[in-house]
Amino acid sequence: MERQLNSTETGFGDVRENYLSICERVAEAMNAAGRSDKARIMAVTKTVAPEKINFAVGLGIDLLGENRVQEFLDKRDEYAPAEVHFIGGLQTNKVKYIIDKVSMIHSVDSMRLAEEIDRRAASQGKIMDILAEVNIGGEESKGGVAADKALEFCAELSELQHIRLRGLMTIPPPGCSEKCFADMQELFEKLKARQTDKNALIDTLSMGMSGDFETAIKFGATIIRIGSGLFGYRKYL
Ligand SMILES: *Cc1c(COP(=O)(O)O)cnc(C)c1O
Secondary structure: OOOOOOOOOOOHHHHHHHHHHHHHHHHHHHHHOOOOOOOEEEEEOOOOOHHHHHHHHHHOOOEEEEOOHHHHHHHHHHOOOOEEEEOOOOOHHHHHHHOOOOOEEEEEOOHHHHHHHHHHHHHHOOOEEEEEEEEOOOOOOOOOEEHHHHHHHHHHHOOOOOEEEEEEEEOOOOOOHHHHHHHHHHHHHHHHHOOOOOOEEEEEEEOOOOOOHHHHHHOOOOEEEEOHHHHOOOOOO
């Protein structure tokens, strides 16, 4: 069967090897950082065929990351059971398609988006876990709130009744890895220390991808988001 989505040449055996090697590297990085908590491995599934995603779930992956609404809707019926988080840029008018299908949204960077998530969650009778996305590198073209506005934004978010703020997410620009991750850790610690926010349970720092997850772990990442390092390279981003 031909599948447009399956754009990589990586076979299933490679996925197994990649996964084992990532697990080992995560354990080493956790050790080196002296951490005894957990860093969860998320498999980022864009462009990956459901068969391969399910193979990864069979290996022990229990968290999937989706960043395209339409692709997710097209593929999700074929997925083996796993927790799914939405990690991509999200248009307000698309919230309704995913609100009952994911357990966390990592990419919340405006009150307008947060209010729509809150409204849709309320109509489902649920509370949606979210992360505030921070544009830690200050890049103009990127999503996320500015670092110096992040804590204020988090305070505003936690006024909403049907979302629960769980922490922060970032995609640092290439070349800024140590400094950006260190800055994120500092923000995250400040957010955790703040007791005033109402609808918040701050325990999640989502950062680190295939090329930099060890550095992210060093600076406290609790979810690392791995795409190409697990499934092979993809044709489009
Ligand atoms: C694609 C993507 C990843 C994974 O990137 P890799 O470098 O392939 O590991 C992580 N986070 C987000 C938001 C992505 O879009």
